[in-house]
Amino acid sequence: MLARIQLSSPVQRGQPMEVRLLVQHPMETGFRFDVLGTAIPKNVVHSLHATYGGRTVFRVRLGTGVAANPYFQFWVMPEQSGDLLLQWQDDQGQKGEVSARVDVIQA
Amino acid sequence: MTMSTNTRLSRRAFVLSSAAAGTGLALGFHFPAAAQSASGDTPEANAWVVVQTDETCIVRVARAEMGQGTHTGLAQLVAEELDCDWSRVKVQMVSPGQNLARKRVWRDMSTGGSRGIRSSQDYMRQGGAAARTVLLQAAANQWGVAVSEVTVSKGVITHTGSGRKLSYGKVASAAAKLTPPDPKTLVLRDPRQWKIAGKPLKRVDTALKVMGKQNYAIDTRLPGMVYAAIQASPVFGGKLVSFDAAKLRGRKGIQGIYKVDDNAVAVVADNWWRAKMALLDLPIVWNEGANGQESSATIDARLKEGLTSTSNVFADTDIGNAPQAIDGAAKRVEAVYSTPFVSHACMEPMNCTALVTDYRAEVWVASQNAEASMAALSTASGLSLDKCEVYNHTLGGGFGRRGGTQDFVRQATLLAKQMKGVPVKMVWSREEDMAQDYFRPIGLCKLEAGLDEKGNLLGLQLRVSGQSINAYQSPQNIKDGKDVRQLQGYAAEPGDAQIGYTVPHLRTEYAMRNTHVPVGAWRGVNTNQNGLYLECFMEEVAAAAGRDPLEFRRALMQKHPKHLAVLNAAADKAGWGKPLPAGVHRGIAQFMGYGSYTAAVAEVSVKGDEVKVHRLVLSTNCGHAVNPDQIAAQVEGSVAYAFDTLQSQSTVANGRMVNTNFDSYPIARLRQLPRIETVIAPTFDFWGGVGEPTICVVAPAILNAIFAATGKPMRNLPLKNHGLRIV
């Protein structure tokens, strides 16, 4: 699963860092039908979480109400340089992850 | 008088400006120059009514005018309550920007589903009544008398005791300073006593239209404007791969070639014809995808499978045991009807002029919902709503094409975004318009009936197999996988589109079978096909029963008095049962949609392959008849639109539409049209639609007359499939 991550920069110690994440996923609702009138099974990214330096910093449980290609913008307060790791899983058990190295500037 | 439950009018609708000065008012809200009166003074009695010092009464409307006469009808309703001089009434359209800036004081701007009048009449009439209340109070205050001693007629207020008179224009400024009345205290006029509404008054918008001076969206001209012709992938779902811009190098007037979205390419020039001719010569590579394999044959096979399949089918109405009753019946009748895709083909092709800068986005467009245009503009431009504005125009036809589907706004905006600061007028060619439509869904219907020895209908079962509009447009609205919208008009329960027959055993089924072709609301939507299926089949069943088709229907309609009354009215005015000239035959049909009851009687003759429709009598009960002459206009227009069902089809080959202009997609012509008579039978106890509900009875009445003439049921449309054509 493709994903894009963007972080605000520069990241200063003691200042919140903006994280934007876009995951490429159809977020199939289960409400759609194919040409033969068969319901297309629901398959959405149901959980996503972020760790920074190994510690959970953001978590979301999501469902069919989130648009295709889920997009989230949130904030993380980094205390020192480290890796931001985002991981998620869909109903079919497919997993995805994306990470970014964050260098924190001492203010 | 009947009021719907939704009569609560927000207080803010009556917020009056208290900043009055001199003869006019300094309004807290600014109307753009185009919407301002010539005299410049606009004392707003309330959001709906502006009375000017020169006695002009401006009625503000939020709904679109696409020819259906809604602006005239709504103005009549407001003027009725206002009790002004009708000759001084002017209609002013509000913009979505204005509506948003005033917290949507004018409410819904959408114009579709035959709702223009019926879903806004309550609050607009209240707006008129509230304005009258403050105007009368202002006059009473000026005279120092009780308001109960004051009357009004045609905008002239009279003090009954002294005979003193004041015109609305003289008290407008004072009235605007008064506290608006509590909407709950307003008493609306009894529709049976209407003096302005309910009358066949002339339209407010005819004069410009006969002089070529009505400004349509396609007529927009802005300084520095350029013209764009556009083509999207002819195969639905296809993508633009590349185009060879070098081939157009050096051509006169060409200013640029742009990719629009991921599926279209536009040529921009200093003249639309130059842009269009260049586009025709532009080599374009499309990725058609798997849809390129689709055709009318593959679609037909899929729909046929749905007629007998046991999978992905549901029953909506299921009274008694229809299959068993039909199996055990003395006589069985069975038929399969088919109706093709048809196109909206508005006379004004889809178009939109857009101007986008870094801080503002504007479009000049023809829209059935200016707020939908606004939202599409905001999304496509990436600018927030407060930086957007939509200038809506009188539509050169709407018919459902210019409603929720704002693809033309999206395209024009995405294009203009690539040429910031330059106004771009994007116009679709007719071919583009008919290739990129949201078509009326294709469908088949299998119907079965069982009769007893005496010819009484014991059981009726039908199954529609066809494409779902909801599945294409808004699948989340399909509850529990059952798309009842495709069974419009067959509901056993009372509602907007109830079946008019009581059958001991009744079962209606829908088998969703979709296609890659975009589908949408085509004036009358699913009542068109469903009315045809049921009403043509009823004629076959009546014939099998050896009964007169009118008598056969009447026997089944005793518990549906409104349906029956409308059917009887049509039969009565048509002279059902009376002798006809040799070779002329009658057909009849009735149906319900959009809250209104309709029926039709057709007189038709058939000679060889030529069908001549001589006369149509069409009756309707739309509850309240706001303007009988405009109801007649809609009924007359419904006949022409219904002719598509009889003689047109949008066929699919190699994944794309084949019939993309009027040479291969016949549109009804004047010589084909019969003499049309309109029967209006309002019962004043509900508000029904007018623009759409008649269409669905036209085709079955004509087809039933052909059946009467030829002895052959017309099951497979268009009529050329039966070797017939309408002359």
Next chain:
Amino acid sequence: MSEGARLWSRRQGLGGLLVCALGAAGRVQAQAPAITLDWSALYRPFTGAVKPTAARVSLITPRLADNGFSVAMSVRIDSPMTAADHVQRVVLLSNRNPRPVIADFDLGPWSGKAEIATRVRLNGSQEVMALAQTSDGRWWQGTAEVEVTESACMDAS
């Protein structure tokens, strides 16, 4: 990080592509039943018997959305986001979607700011609510109205 930024600019195009691939390019919503759900039934699974206080939560959406497939929504909660006083949970609710819980977020003092943005699906015109729970266990809420304009051609069947 520059790589991320460059890729980010493709965001719009990517979203558009997928929407088309879903075959959901259509924009008319038909026959949307005006069934709105009772808010208390929607927030109780989160707040228990407690009625959330209408304060501190700003829910921002465009007043008009051209279709309900992707509506921008952002939530901001007035909070210092300290270890002692922070937002720990944010829930987005719809009163008209077939599944009313849109998303359920966990935040903490490490978030630095109590702000979230996403894009949601809305089944027709409705009110949406953001619920927020602060570290003292209290619940707060804010609402916004969205007109989904695709419903221009409604026809009740």
Next chain:
Amino acid sequence: MLKLNINGKSHEVDVEPEMPLLWVLRDQLGMTGTKFGCGIAQCGSCTVHLNGEPVRSCSYPVSAAVGQRVVTIEGLSKDGTHPVQMAWKALDVPQCGYCQSGQILAATTLLRKKPKPTDADIDEAMTNICRCGTYQRIRAAIHLAAKTGKGVGSVIHMVSDAGEIIEPTTAQA
């Protein structure tokens, strides 16, 4: 430069000789009363008069109009008082109105050639498309303008909820 005579005024345009007259009118000269409907001379929305004859300007090269008298809807009358326009107003013919410039110009030619047209004459002459279906009123308005005393306009039977006719049948024209 091509020299055109439109509504009695002379215009010069620098365009390709094959550019259809419609686009010269609309885009070069800003005369937008003449409408684009189909581009293949099928619908008649673009009808103008060339020496009094109706032509479908979407398919008529501008070079062929040089030296001829072109009249568009803007030139039919200054104030909408041409008898055909008056009849159109009297019967409220237009709905959306988009095709009506062309319909009116087609009708004026018919009436010039046949001042008292029959229904068959109208059938033959009036081939323009009206998607709103105003045909019955177009027919009636032509009869009205011609003062033939024939033709059927809108026939309306108002029926009360008691089932009686509350207003007599009204036949216009």
